[in-house]
Amino acid sequence: MVAIPVDPYVVHCQWEIAHADLEHAKRALGVDEHEYWPVLQFYDVTNEDQVGRQPSFSVDVQLGAGNWYVRSCGPERSYRADLALKREDGSLAVIASAVRVTTPPSAPSNYADERWLPIRLGPPVGFPIDVREEVNRKLSALYGGQEQRVFESRLQGPLPANRGEEVRGKMGEPCGNPEPPGLLDQLLPVDMRAEVGQLLTQLYAGLHPEPPALAGNPFARDPFHMRRVGGELKALRKDAIADLTAWNERSFTYGASSR
Amino acid sequence: MLLAGKAAWRDFNPSPMAKGYLALVLHGHLPFVRHPEHEDFLEENWLYQAITEVYVPLLLILDSLVADAVDFRLTFSLTPTLISMLTDPLLQSRYLEKMDRLIRLLEMETTRTKWQAEFHSLAAMYHLQFTSVRSAFVDRYNCNLVAAFQRLQGLGKLEIIASAATHAYLPLLSVNPSAVRFQIQVGLAHYTLTFGQRPNGFWLPECGYYPGLDQLLSDHAIRFTILETHGITRARPRPRYGVHAPLRCPSGLAVFGRDPLASRQVWSATEGYPGDCDYREFYRDLVHDLDSDSLKRYVHPGGLRIETGIKYYRISGKTGNKQVYVPQEAERKAEAHAEHFLRSRAAQVESLASVMDRKPVFVAPYDAELFGHWWYEGPRWLNHLTRKVARDPKSLRLVTLSEYLRDCGALQPAEPPMSSWGRNGFNEVWLNPNNHWIYPRLRRAARVMERLEADHSGSDSLTIRALDQAKRELLLAQSSDWAFMIGAQTSAEYASYRTESHLQNFSRLSDQIARNSVDERWLAEIESRERIFPAQVLRPGSAAHLPRSTP
Numbered sequence: 001m002v003a004i005p006v007d008p009y010v011v012h013c014q015w016e017i018a019h020a021d022l023e024h025a026k027r028a029l030g031v032d033e034h035e036y037w038p039v040l041q042f043y044d045v046t047n048e049d050q051v052g053r054q055p056s057f058s059v060d061v062q063l064g065a066g067n068w069y070v071r072s073c074g075p076e077r078s079y080r081a082d083l084a085l086k087r088e089d090g091s092l093a094v095i096a097s098a099v100r101v102t103t104p105p106s107a108p109s110n111y112a113d114e115r116w117l118p119i120r121l122g123p124p125v126g127f128p129i130d131v132r133e134e135v136n137r138k139l140s141a142l143y144g145g146q147e148q149r150v151f152e153s154r155l156q157g158p159l160p161a162n163r164g165e166e167v168r169g170k171m172g173e174p175c176g177n178p179e180p181p182g183l184l185d186q187l188l189p190v191d192m193r194a195e196v197g198q199l200l201t202q203l204y205a206g207l208h209p210e211p212p213a214l215a216g217n218p219f220a221r222d223p224f225h226m227r228r229v230g231g232e233l234k235a236l237r238k239d240a241i242a243d244l245t246a247w248n249e250r251s252f253t254y255g256a257s258s259r
Numbered sequence: 260m261l262l263a264g265k266a267a268w269r270d271f272n273p274s275p276m277a278k279g280y281l282a283l284v285l286h287g288h289l290p291f292v293r294h295p296e297h298e299d300f301l302e303e304n305w306l307y308q309a310i311t312e313v314y315v316p317l318l319l320i321l322d323s324l325v326a327d328a329v330d331f332r333l334t335f336s337l338t339p340t341l342i343s344m345l346t347d348p349l350l351q352s353r354y355l356e357k358m359d360r361l362i363r364l365l366e367m368e369t370t371r372t373k374w375q376a377e378f379h380s381l382a383a384m385y386h387l388q389f390t391s392v393r394s395a396f397v398d399r400y401n402c403n404l405v406a407a408f409q410r411l412q413g414l415g416k417l418e419i420i421a422s423a424a425t426h427a428y429l430p431l432l433s434v435n436p437s438a439v440r441f442q443i444q445v446g447l448a449h450y451t452l453t454f455g456q457r458p459n460g461f462w463l464p465e466c467g468y469y470p471g472l473d474q475l476l477s478d479h480a481i482r483f484t485i486l487e488t489h490g491i492t493r494a495r496p497r498p499r500y501g502v503h504a505p506l507r508c509p510s511g512l513a514v515f516g517r518d519p520l521a522s523r524q525v526w527s528a529t530e531g532y533p534g535d536c537d538y539r540e541f542y543r544d545l546v547h548d549l550d551s552d553s554l555k556r557y558v559h560p561g562g563l564r565i566e567t568g569i570k571y572y573r574i575s576g577k578t579g580n581k582q583v584y585v586p587q588e589a590e591r592k593a594e595a596h597a598e599h600f601l602r603s604r605a606a607q608v609e610s611l612a613s614v615m616d617r618k619p620v621f622v623a624p625y626d627a628e629l630f631g632h633w634w635y636e637g638p639r640w641l642n643h644l645t646r647k648v649a650r651d652p653k654s655l656r657l658v659t660l661s662e663y664l665r666d667c668g669a670l671q672p673a674e675p676p677m678s679s680w681g682r683n684g685f686n687e688v689w690l691n692p693n694n695h696w697i698y699p700r701l702r703r704a705a706r707v708m709e710r711l712e713a714d715h716s717g718s719d720s721l722t723i724r725a726l727d728q729a730k731r732e733l734l735l736a737q738s739s740d741w742a743f744m745i746g747a748q749t750s751a752e753y754a755s756y757r758t759e760s761h762l763q764n765f766s767r768l769s770d771q772i773a774r775n776s777v778d779e780r781w782l783a784e785i786e787s788r789e790r791i792f793p794a795q796v797l798r799p800g801s802a803a804h805l806p807r808s809t810p
Binding site: 002004005006007008010012014016066067069076102104105106107108109110111112113115244245247248249251252253254 | 488
C-alpha cells in the first residue's frame with residue numbers, strides 16, 4: 001500500500017492486495033464475513049518518541065476501490081497507515097501497511113532558530129565543519145580562554161580594582177596580576193570579520209582549487225548580532241523582521257500559474 | 260562559448276548602487292509530441308504555435324537588447340522534451356510547411372479585408388510578423404533556436420538551467436527514488452550533451468518539491484532551485500527574510516522562493532496585466548470564422564479548427580461584443596505595465612531596506628508560454644521592462660540566480676516542506692480521481708525497470724537497445740503533462756492515449772528482454788518514432804567531467 005499526501009489535510013492511499021494476504025487476515029480474525037469490514041487505520045506518529053498511546057482513527061473503505069482519499073488528516077502530521085479488516089470489538093487484522101507519510105504545513109513555522117551558513121558555487125562537498133563551533137573556538141582563543149559573554153561584561157562593567165594600580169590584600173600584600181592599563185579604551189584586539197573569513201578560507205583552501213565564494217564575508221550576521229551595512233553598523237527593526245514571512249503569506253495566492 | 264561566459268562573469272558588477280535584485284525566470288517546456296506516422300498531427304501544433312508566438316519573438320527581443328548594449332540578465336529553463344523537439348529536423352520542416360500555409364492564408368486575408376481598413380491593417384501586421392518570424396527562424400537562427408539560446412548564455416546574458424527528463428512531477432514519483440534519480444540524471448545528461456557544460460540550477464517541474472529532494476539534487480551537483488512562495492515561507496525554521504533571500508537546505512542546495520506580488524501582477528487572471536482590455540483577445544481566433552475550403556487549404560487538411568494565431572480583436576472587458584485590436588494602444592499599455600511592475604518592485608525594495616541587512620531578491624518565475632502565446636504582448640512588456648531596469652540601475656538590477664548566489668553571502672539554513680505551484684499549492688492537480696489510475700502503473704513499471712537494469716545491463720547490443728527504449732517509454736509515460744491534462748480534462752483523450760501507449764510499449768519491451776526475444780523490427784519502428792534521448796544520455800556519467808556553466 002502507498003500513502004501520499006495530497007495537501008495538508010488529505011492523504012491518498014492506493015493498494016494492491018494479494019488474495020492470500022486477504023485470506024490470511026480473515027483467518028486471523030476468526031469470525032464470519034458479516035462481522036468485519038475493511039478500514040484504513042491511521043496512527044498519528046508525529047510524536048512517536050513520546051510515551052503513551054498514539055492517537056489513531058479509522059476510515060471505512062471499499063477494498064475493491066483500490067484507493068481512498070482520507071480527509072481527516074491534519075497539517076504537519078506524520079501518519080502510519082494500515083489497510084485492515086476490523087471487528088466490532090475494535091480488533092484489527094492488517095492486510096497491508098504503508099510507510100510513514102507526512103502532510104505539509106498549512107502555515108509558517110513558529111520555530112525560529114537562526115543560523116547562517118555560507119553557500120558556494122564550487123564543486124559539491126559536505127560542509128566540512130560546524131561553523132558555530134569553530135567561531136566559538138576562535139573567540140575563545142582570542143579571549144584567552146574566557147567565554148565571550150564574560151569577556152564582554154568585563155569590558156563594559158566596572159573593574160574590581162583601580163586601573164593601572166597594583167591590587168593589594170588587606171595586609172598590603174600583592175594580590176594577583178595588575179589589570180593592564182587602558183583596557184576599557186581599547187578596541188577588540190582583532191577584526192572578527194577578517195578572522196572568521198580567513199579561518200573559513202583556510203578550511204576551504206585544501207578542498208577546492210577555486211576560492212570559496214564567500215571568503216570575503218562569510219557571515220552576514222556576526223557574533224555580536226550587529227550588521228554592517230554600507231560601512232555603518234545598523235540596528236535592524238527586530239520586531240518587523242519576522243513579519244516578512246507572514247507578509248509574503250498574506251500576499252500569496254495558491255496556484256498563481258498556468259496550472 | 261565557455262570563455263565568453265567566463266569573461267562576462269568577470270565583468271559582473273554586484274552593483275553597489277542597486278538596492279535590490281530582480282531575477283526573471285522563464286520556464287520553457289512542452290511535452291514531447293512527435294508523430295511521423297501522421298502527416299498533420301493536431302497536438303504537434305503546440306510546438307509550432309510556441310515557436311511563432313513565444314520563442315522566436317523572445318529571441319528577437321533578447322538579440323535586440325544585446326545589439327543595443329542593454330545590460331540585462333535572464334534565467335531560462337529549457338526542458339529536454341522542448342529541446343528535443345526544437346532540434347528535430349522533421350518537426351522543423353513541418354513547422355516551415357505550416358508557416359507557409361499560414362502566410363498564404365494571410366495573403367488571402369489582406370485581399371479579403373481590402374475594404375475594411377482596421378482589419379486590413381491587422382492582416383498586414385500579421386503578414387509582416389509571420390514572414391519575419393519565418394525568415395528569422397530560417398536565416399537568422401538556422402532553424403535551431405536552442406543554439407540561439409546557447410549563444411546568449413555564452414554572452415553571459417542568459418543563464419539556462421536544467422530540468423527533469425520529461426517534466427515528471429517528482430513528489431508523486433518519490434515512492435520510487437530510482438525513478439526520481441533517473442529523471443534528474445537524464446535531464447542533466449541531456450543538458451550537458453546539448454550545451455557542453457553542466458548547469459548550476461535545476462527547474463523542478465511544476466515547482467514540485469518534497470523533503471529529501473534537495474539531497475538528490477545536491478548529489479547531482481545542483482546548486483539551486485526555485486520553489487513556490489509557501490515552499491519557502493513554511494520552511495522550518497521560519498525564514499527571516501521570507502522569499503526575499505534564498506534558504507540553504509540541509510544538503511547545501513539553495514532554494515529561491517517565488518515573489519508573490521511579482522507573480523500576481525503578471526499571472527493573475529483577475530488582477531494581472533494580461534487581462535487588460537487593450538490587450539489582444541486570446542480566444543477569438545480567425546480559424547473560427549473560416550469557411551470549410553479555406554480551413555482545409557490553409558489550416559488543416561482534415562478540416563480541424565486549429566488555432567492560427569491570427570486574432571483581430573482585443574479583450575474589451577467582460578463582454579461578448581469584442582472590439583477591434585489596436586496594436587499601438589496595446590504597445591502603450593505594455594510599456595505602462597512594465598513601468599508599473601518596476602515601480603512596484605522599487606517600492607518593495609524601499610520597504611524592505613529597513614528590515615533587511617542584505618539586498619532583497621525578487622524571483623519572478625513564469626511559464627515562457629505566457630509571453631507571446633497566452634499574453635500576446637508579453638515579449639513587448641519584457642522588452643520595456645529590461646530596458647527600463649537598465650536605464651535606472653539605482654533601484655533594481657537584473658541578475659541570474661547564479662550571480663545572486665555568488666554575491667549574497669551566507670544563507671539561512673532551513674528545511675522546506677512539500678509544495679508546488681499548482682492549484683491549491685500541493686499535489687491535487689496531478690493526483691485526483693481523474694488521474695490517480697496512472698500511479699500504480701508507473702510505480703510497477705519503475706520496479707520492473709530496476710530489475711531489468713540489474714539483470715540485463717551487460718547483455719548483447721540488441722538487448723541494450725531494447726533496454727534504452729524501455730527507459731524512453733518509461734520516462735515519457737512519467738511526464739506530468741499527461742496527468743495534468745487528464746486531471747483537468749483538457750486534451751484528456753490524447754493524454755490517456757500517450758500514457759497507455761508508453762506503458763504498453765514498456766511492458767512489451769520488458770517481456771521481450773526478459774524472454775531474450777527482442778523484436779528488432781518493431782524496436783526500430785518505435786525508436787524512429789520517439790527520437791528523444793540518445794543512448795549516451797540514458798547512460799548517465801559519460802558527460803560528468805564537463806565544466807560547470809558560468810552565469
